[in-house]
Structures are given as structure tokens and as C-alpha cells.
Amino acid sequence: MTTAEFLTHIGRIIFGGFFLIAGIRNFLHFRERTELSTNYGWRLPAALIAVGFAMQLVGGVSLIFNLHAATGAGLLIVFLIVATSLYHNLFMFQGKERDPHLYLTLVNITLAGGLLMVIADAL
Template sequence: MTLATTFILIGRIVFGLFFLIAGLRNFAGFKTRIPSKTNYGWDLPPPIVALGFAMQLIGGLSLVLGFWTIYGAALLIVFLVLATAMYHNLFLFHGKERDPHLYLVLVNITLAAGLLQIIGLSL
């Protein structure tokens, strides 16, 4: 194994752990996550919230184990796009209220870009 492949492996596992830990924490605190009010003022039904947490778990586990990595990374990208649209829509906020959402949108875009790199390396 070359140094480059070792770094890629470590990076993929750490990336996967980020989502795996987030999913586990979200499920552990599920009762505190309900109701889950979106930026649009309506609550997501608990099964939909659970589906989002499951996407984090499954995608993260896929990256950690290196099993169906492309599908796991794609699932996480879908999760990030949906979560960003529902909880961090920049166009609904103004002034200082926008700042944390701008930060989280940029974080989610960066995470999605990293997942695209994982997909590219897995092809």
C-alpha cells in the first residue's frame, strides 16, 4: 500500500466516522429532535427525521467499511442537499440571522465536495 492510498483510506474512514457519529448522536437524542421545525415553519414528521438520521448512519458506515462506497457517498450528498434546503435556506434570513446559516451552507457544500472526491477515487 502506497502512502497516497493509506492517506485516502484514513481520510475516507474519518469522513465516514463524522457522519456515523452524527447519526448515532441524532438517534440517541431523537426525542429532543422532535418536533423538527424547518426554516419554512412546518414540522417534519418523525419518520422523515428518522430517515435522515438513517441516511447519516448508512452512508457513514459505508465509508468506514469501504462497502458500496459510491452509493454511501451519494446517499450522504442527497442528505446534505435536503438538510441544507430545509434547515439552512439563506434566502429566508437577513442580516445577522443569516450568518450561522451561511456558515452551515458552506460547511455542507464542502462536505459534499469531499464526498464527490471519494466517489471519484472509488470509480
């Protein structure tokens, strides 16, 4: 195993671990999560929220174990796009109210960029 392969493997484990931990935490606090409203003022059905959290778990595990990593990364990108547009739509806020949404949007865009690198590596 080359140094680059080793570093890529460790990076995928860390990256996947992030989403695995997030998915576990979200399921552990499922009731609280289902009570949150989107930026648009409505709640998502619990089943749809569960699908999103399952995407985090499956995507995270796929990165950690390098099992269909490109598919897992694609799943996570879809999750990030949907979650960001529903819960962190920074265009719906102004002034100081926008700050946390801007930050979380940038974080999610950065995560998506990293996931694109995972996909590129897997091809």
C-alpha cells in the same frame, strides 16, 4: 499499499466517522430533533427524520469500511442537500440571522465536495 491509498483510507474513515457520530447523536436525541421546525415553519414527520438519520449512519459506515463507498457518499450528498434546504436556507434570513445559516450551508457544500472526491476515487 501506497501512501496515497493509505491516506485515502484514513480520510474515508475520518469522513465516515463524522457522519456515523452525527447519526448516532441524532438518534440519541431523536425526540428533540422531531420537535424542531424547518425554516418554513413546519415539522417533518418522525419517520422521515428517522430516514435522514439512517442515511447518516449507513453512509458513514459505508465510507468507514469502504463498502459501496460511492453509493454511501451519494446517499450522504442527498442527505446534505435536503437537510440544508430545509434547515439552513440562508436566503430566508437577513443580517446577523443569516450568519449561522451561511456558515452551515458552506460547511455542507464543502462536505458534499469531499464526498464527490470519495465517489471519484471509488470509480
